[in-house]
Amino acid sequence: MxxxxxxxxxxxxxxxxxxxxxxxxxxxxxxxxxxxxxxxxxxxxxxxxxxxxxxxxxxxxxxxxxxxxxxxxxxxxxDTADALMRLAGWARQRSSARVVGVTGSVGKTSTKDLIAAACAASLRTTANERSFNNEQGLPITMLNAPDDTEVLVLEMGMRGFGQITELCEIARPEIGVVTTVGHSHTEMVGGIEGVARAKAELVAALPASGVAILNADDERVAAMARNTGASVLTFGTTGDVRISELTLDQLARPRFRLDTPWGDSRVELELSGEHMAMNAAAAIAVAGSLGVELDAAVAALSTATISGMRMEMTELPSGAIVVDDTYNANPTSMAAALDALVAMSATRRFAILGLMGELDDPGEGHRDVARKAEALGVQLVATGTELYGVRPTDDPVGQIGELGAGDVVLVKASRSAGLERVVAQLLG
Structure with a gap:
């Protein structure tokens, strides 16, 4: 009322x-x-x-x-914005749902989606839509969760210190997942160590009865175990939920073995990119911690989809493939996307790249991406920025020219660059 x-x-x-x-x-x-x-x-x-x-x-x-x-x-x-946060806190007090917080520089939205899929195999689960992960989107997600929600998966973003702490004060997560620490929003927090400090706010907010689920392959994330009194469960190529025998098919979709405290299983994803295996491992760690049977969680992941504009593939009538990864970008996610591009079966590979925003050293960040593209044999087409060290074009689709079977085009930039318009042009 x-x-x-x-x-x-x-x-x-x-x-x-x-x-x-x-x-x-x-x-x-x-x-x-x-x-x-x-x-x-x-x-x-x-x-x-x-x-x-x-x-x-x-x-x-x-x-x-x-x-x-x-x-x-x-x-x-x-103040209506402050009242929205307080209203979500009021709703949380009335809810018996178990809350999972998810943060990280790369992969938090995809991981959130996979966690929701794995948990929904046996539990009534609600999660943020798309990237509703800030002080407006997160409380709206909480307020719109059905009354019978058993698991509430909340992605938590940040653009400065204290923001994740504020979100945790209303959400009160008992499970916290940190995917990676990378060069994202570094301009706001003074570099990558500041990113680690800001992301660790989620782990620090967990109760002693909670679980911190941490990426064992990222030393900054693994070190967050020191920031919590909660139990710690790790995932990665080492750790408690362990990936091995990883291969990629012709569309760079991961196939791998997963060893967990609840048994072992083979996992096959319909999502492209080696990094999706890490996201899936985190999802299994959450599902297992909540009592979801391993086989049920793995089966759910085998058909799971993720939010749009994230490694979203479309085959053109010509046979060429467009990879829409335009939702956001930083040097870490750019490297992962380029690796996925190279893993795909193709004769020509293009990367239409735009500006990466909010970097503490934008020049070096963009040059690192350009060097990686060159080393991988990917043809880089810059648009909207000269920071990659190549002449940008206002017509990247025209510069690439006619596409056909065997061609793959990655389109990626920070959200502010609006490169979804390039994807729309490619799709005709």
Whole structure:
């Protein structure tokens, strides 16, 4: 009820008490019966309250006078964004779901998706949509989780110190997964050691009864065992959940053996990239920790899909293959994508690459990627930046020319570069 929510967050109920189910800050996706949260940012969400009611909103938060209080229900708060976080914390107190937090410089969204798939083999599971991993998306995920959710998988992003701690204060995870520490958002935290410190906030927030699931192959992640009183479970080519006998098929899809505390199994993924094996190992570690049978979890992973724009492959009518990895990029994920490109069966390999943002040393980061592409025999086509050391083009598709069977094109950059438009052009 609205009155319970208002009391839970210290707000003031204005208008009749009503029931609501879930929340949204986006009038384009709000569902009937939900709470509308007008975020005040570049645009003032209060300007869209009417549109929210047109779409069936049951009530709204408000931090400034608005005319809709006269005929609808509002919860008056000082700050709507802060109230959204507190509302999610209130919902967490009422939930019996076991919460899994996932963070890392590379692979956290794919790992989140695979964890959700593995756990859903036997447990009612909810996870963030796409990359809803910040102080707006994460609480919305929590508020929209069905009441009968048994496992809530929450990806946690960061662009500075203290942000993961804030997310953990409302989510209260009992399992924390750290995938990797790499050169992502280094500009915000003073380099890669700052990234490690920021990511370790998840591990530090775990209760003593919890489990920290750490990448044994990443020394900065493995060292986070010192940051927690929780039990530690490791994964990787060494560790408690161990990958061996790894091979890749013609589309760079991993096939490997997995030895775990719950038995061993062969795993075959429909996802491309050697790094997906690590993500799958992390997922099995979580599922096993939650009591999901190994065979059921592995079977679920064999058909699992992940969020779009992440190593998403499309075969063109000509027989060429386009690899859409445009959601985000940093030097670590660029290296993994290039390795996957080279592992694919092809006669020509192109990489259309754009800007990698928020690096503490952008020049060196881009040059490292260019050197790797050259060493692997990949034809690098830069667009939107000169940092790769090659002349950029405004028409990368035209520069590549006609594509046919045996050609593979990787498209990748930070989200701000918007290279999905290049993918759309390639797909025609």
């Amino acid at each position: 609205a009155s319970e929510a208002a009391a839970g967050i210290g707000g003031r109920l204005v208008g009749p008490d009503v029931e609501f189910d879930g929340a949204s800050f986006d009038t384009r996706s709000i569902q009937p019966g939900q709470l509308f949260v007008p975020i005040v940012a570049e645009r003032n969400g209060h300007d869209f309250i009417g549109a929210a009611y047109d779409s069936g909103a049951a009530l709204h938060l408000s931090s400034e006078p608005d005319p809709f209080r006269r005929d609808h229900t509002a919860i008056e708060v000082n």
